[in-house]
Amino acid sequence: MSGVSEDFVRIFDTTLRDGEQSPGCSMTTPQKLTIARALSELGVDVIEAGFAAASPDDFAAVQAIAREARGPRVAALARCQRNDIERAAAALEPAEKGRIHVFIATSDIHLAHKLRMSRAEALDAAAAGVELARQYCDDVEFSAEDASRSDPAYLADVFSAAIEAGARTLNVPDTVGYAVPEEYGALFKYLSEHVRGIEKAILSCHCHDDLGMAVANSLAAVQNGARQVECTINGIGERAGNAALEEIVMALRTRAPFYGVGTRVNTKRLYPTSRQLVAVTGSAVARNKAIIGENAFAHESGIHQHGMLRNRETYEIMSPDDVGVSRSQLVLGKHSGRAALSDRLRELGFALDESALNQAFAHFKSLADKKKEVFDADLEAIALGQTGNEQGPWRLLALQIQGAIGRDAVPSASVRLAHEDGRVVQEAAVGDGPVHAIFAAIERATGTAVTLRQFQVRALTTGEDAQGEARVEIEADGREYRGRAVSTDILEASALALVEVINRIERRRALQASAGASEEAVA
Ligand SMILES: CC(=O)SCCNC(=O)CCNC(=O)[C@H](O)C(C)(C)COP(=O)(O)OP(=O)(O)OC[C@H]1O[C@@H](n2cnc3c(N)ncnc32)[C@H](O)[C@@H]1OP(=O)(O)O
Ligand SMILES: CC(C)C(=O)C(=O)O
Numbered sequence: 001m002s003g004v005s006e007d008f009v010r011i012f013d014t015t016l017r018d019g020e021q022s023p024g025c026s027m028t029t030p031q032k033l034t035i036a037r038a039l040s041e042l043g044v045d046v047i048e049a050g051f052a053a054a055s056p057d058d059f060a061a062v063q064a065i066a067r068e069a070r071g072p073r074v075a076a077l078a079r080c081q082r083n084d085i086e087r088a089a090a091a092l093e094p095a096e097k098g099r100i101h102v103f104i105a106t107s108d109i110h111l112a113h114k115l116r117m118s119r120a121e122a123l124d125a126a127a128a129g130v131e132l133a134r135q136y137c138d139d140v141e142f143s144a145e146d147a148s149r150s151d152p153a154y155l156a157d158v159f160s161a162a163i164e165a166g167a168r169t170l171n172v173p174d175t176v177g178y179a180v181p182e183e184y185g186a187l188f189k190y191l192s193e194h195v196r197g198i199e200k201a202i203l204s205c206h207c208h209d210d211l212g213m214a215v216a217n218s219l220a221a222v223q224n225g226a227r228q229v230e231c232t233i234n235g236i237g238e239r240a241g242n243a244a245l246e247e248i249v250m251a252l253r254t255r256a257p258f259y260g261v262g263t264r265v266n267t268k269r270l271y272p273t274s275r276q277l278v279a280v281t282g283s284a285v286a287r288n289k290a291i292i293g294e295n296a297f298a299h300e301s302g303i304h305q306h307g308m309l310r311n312r313e314t315y316e317i318m319s320p321d322d323v324g325v326s327r328s329q330l331v332l333g334k335h336s337g338r339a340a341l342s343d344r345l346r347e348l349g350f351a352l353d354e355s356a357l358n359q360a361f362a363h364f365k366s367l368a369d370k371k372k373e374v375f376d377a378d379l380e381a382i383a384l385g386q387t388g389n390e391q392g393p394w395r396l397l398a399l400q401i402q403g404a405i406g407r408d409a410v411p412s413a414s415v416r417l418a419h420e421d422g423r424v425v426q427e428a429a430v431g432d433g434p435v436h437a438i439f440a441a442i443e444r445a446t447g448t449a450v451t452l453r454q455f456q457v458r459a460l461t462t463g464e465d466a467q468g469e470a471r472v473e474i475e476a477d478g479r480e481y482r483g484r485a486v487s488t489d490i491l492e493a494s495a496l497a498l499v500e501v502i503n504r505i506e507r508r509r510a511l512q513a514s515a516g517a518s519e520e521a522v523a
Contacts (some may be wrong), residue, residue: 009252009263010045010203010228011245015277016061017048017077018242019232025281029061034231036065038074038276038303040072042269044245046099048075048230052091053084059091066095073139075099080129089136100133103171104141106150106158121159130165141169143206148174148183152190158197168230169202170195174217177210177240185220192225204228209235214238214243219251222259233277234285246270246291246323254318271324292321298329302337305321305330309339332379334368338382341379346377346511349481349504350383380482384500393420393506394446396499399492401434413437417445438495451475457490470494474501481505 018034019025027035032049048146049065050058066074074095075114076082080102092098104115104126111117117125126142133140142162147155159170172191174184188205205221205228207214218229222501249265256262274292278284287294297320299305307314310331320328330340338361345352345360352360363382368374398416403409413436414428427445431437435455443449453471468490474481481504485496 001393007261009222009228009248009261010202010204010232011043011249011263011265012048012075012228013039013042013044013045013072013232013245013335014048014206014230014242015039015232015236015245016065017050017231018206018238019236020050020239021238022283025236025283027280028059030065031058031280032061033064033068034280035267035273035277036069038269038273039233040069041266041520042273043264043266044072045264045356046073046228048077048101049091050266051077053078053081053087059087062091063094066098070096073097073099075101075141077101077103078129078133080125081105082132082477085129085132085136085515088135092137093482093516097139097170098137099141100137100139101143101166101171102133103173104129105144105145105175106155107146108151109149110146116372119154123154123161126158127161127165130162130167134166137140140167141171141204142167143171143173143204146175147172148187149176152187152196152227155187156191159191159198159201163195163197163201169204171204171228172221172226173206173230173232174208175206177208177209179217180211180213181216181220184217185224188221188224188226194469202227204230205243206230208237209240209242212240215247215251216240218243218248219259222252222261227261234274234283234289236277236281236283236443244290246274250291250318250323253322260446262404269322289317292325296320297325297327298331300331300333301335302340305340305343306337309343332364332368332374333372334365336368343375343382344379347508348380348383349508349511350380350410351507352383366460377482383391384482384484390501394418394499394503395420396492396495397424399438399495401437401491403493411437413441414492415441415445417442417499434491435494438491438496442495442498442502446502446506448466448505450481450498450501450505453480455494468493470497472496472497472501474505475503 020027036047049062052059052062076088076092078088078100088100104122111122113502128340130140130142144158188203203226205218205226206215229248231243231245231248233245235241249263252259252262271292285293299315301310304315339375341361341364342357358505362384391468395418397418400414402412410430411434412428412430416426425445427441429440429444433441453475456471458469467486467488469486470493472483481501483497483501485493485500487493
């Protein structure tokens, strides 16, 4: 293992430098500042703020972040060239803790075609670059670009020279995402054993995802002594991207006994930081992206949902709360089963007996065959079809309306309701219209205040005894409820629809109270 005083994995975030090299992800200075603030809150150890020599804007961004960031070290990238290093040093000047990060390629293909340098020339340039950077900054990192395709013996010589010149972090980039975990891990082991003065430095990995192995390679490096991981939020970066920070952090945390080393990141900030980056760059993440994707804590199939309802750990290896996601989701779709359907219906305030649940389940399956996802409103419609208006705790015994007709009429309603606990309550109220009066009287009688969002009536049949349907949409306890009732008297249908909704609100509150009580009992 390389020379580390405290044994933890330093998270070097390069979202603002390598991440910004992702086509479509370039950011303005104010946007970079927003992300830098989020990264500080996340608790990363190093923020690579940019490549100061790239443009006046990049310089300004590095400088602004250096001026503001307190906590994480701020790094700026530079080629092994005087101008780059001096621009990096100037931009980092206001930093509380700065780092100049110099790099040069070490693979034969880069030396021959890109740099047109011999191995010896590149080694000298690396040493000279580190030495110059050290004149401006105590903390210098050296990266051997394309390290994973470099001759290991030559690489060890270059790193030895970099340490001698004053570098204290040695980065081993898999620049083109060519490495595989066993080989990349072995390279770290080899370097730990062959770089002269390695005890003075920290080994770092920096992986790209061209073969989808950036995270696996980074973890292999950690297993073989790397104590800094370079990564980006959402895995953005040049071409296929960099190793995703959230995946590295959560792999080390979730498999802590296996890796035996962790990070200092506040994992609860992972999801909020990811969303902030999406908001700034407009670059969406795939639904199935690990840790922070929309589906990362969503379960659709019946067998999984049934397991989740019994014990979350049957199908979740992390708690959504640990990464800042509010809760797991059981998504109802064509693969869902009765357990999830009945659980969601109970949440919506419907307590169906076995035969009603079976019928609701048949309707639900045929709907799910046609729709990708079945929403709460669909479920309510299905459940209302099964329950009618018969479920308590309240039952409407009598309804009387007065003064409903005429220009100067002041409509009033009186209602009598029975509760399943034996109470019979009578109340009256006036309103702007008869329905308003009925609703006010029912709210008073039941003691449940609601906010009416929508009210609709329509004729279902024709003739003297035509059936009328009333539909209400209500808000209570921060949720929406829909109710429906049918009667030959449209005012009675309205009253029944509201009673139906109030019953569901009360059933839901009772359910929550009993869940709270059992949690307290467990605690
Ligand atoms: C693996 C990585 O992610 S490395 C970081 C990549 N990031 C970036 O390139 C973003 C910022 N880059 C830029 O804005 C521009 O490329 C600049 C301003 C740095 C340079 O622009 P230009 O001077 O026009 O050079 P250009 O980009 O065309 O070519 C790169 C030059 O740097 C040289 N070079 C490349 N890497 C290094 C290095 N580590 N040390 C010294 N020289 C280097 C190349 O050989 C080439 O030199 P040449 O022009 O003498 O042939
Ligand atoms: C400059 C280095 C660290 C790099 O970004 C890479 O090699 O991918």
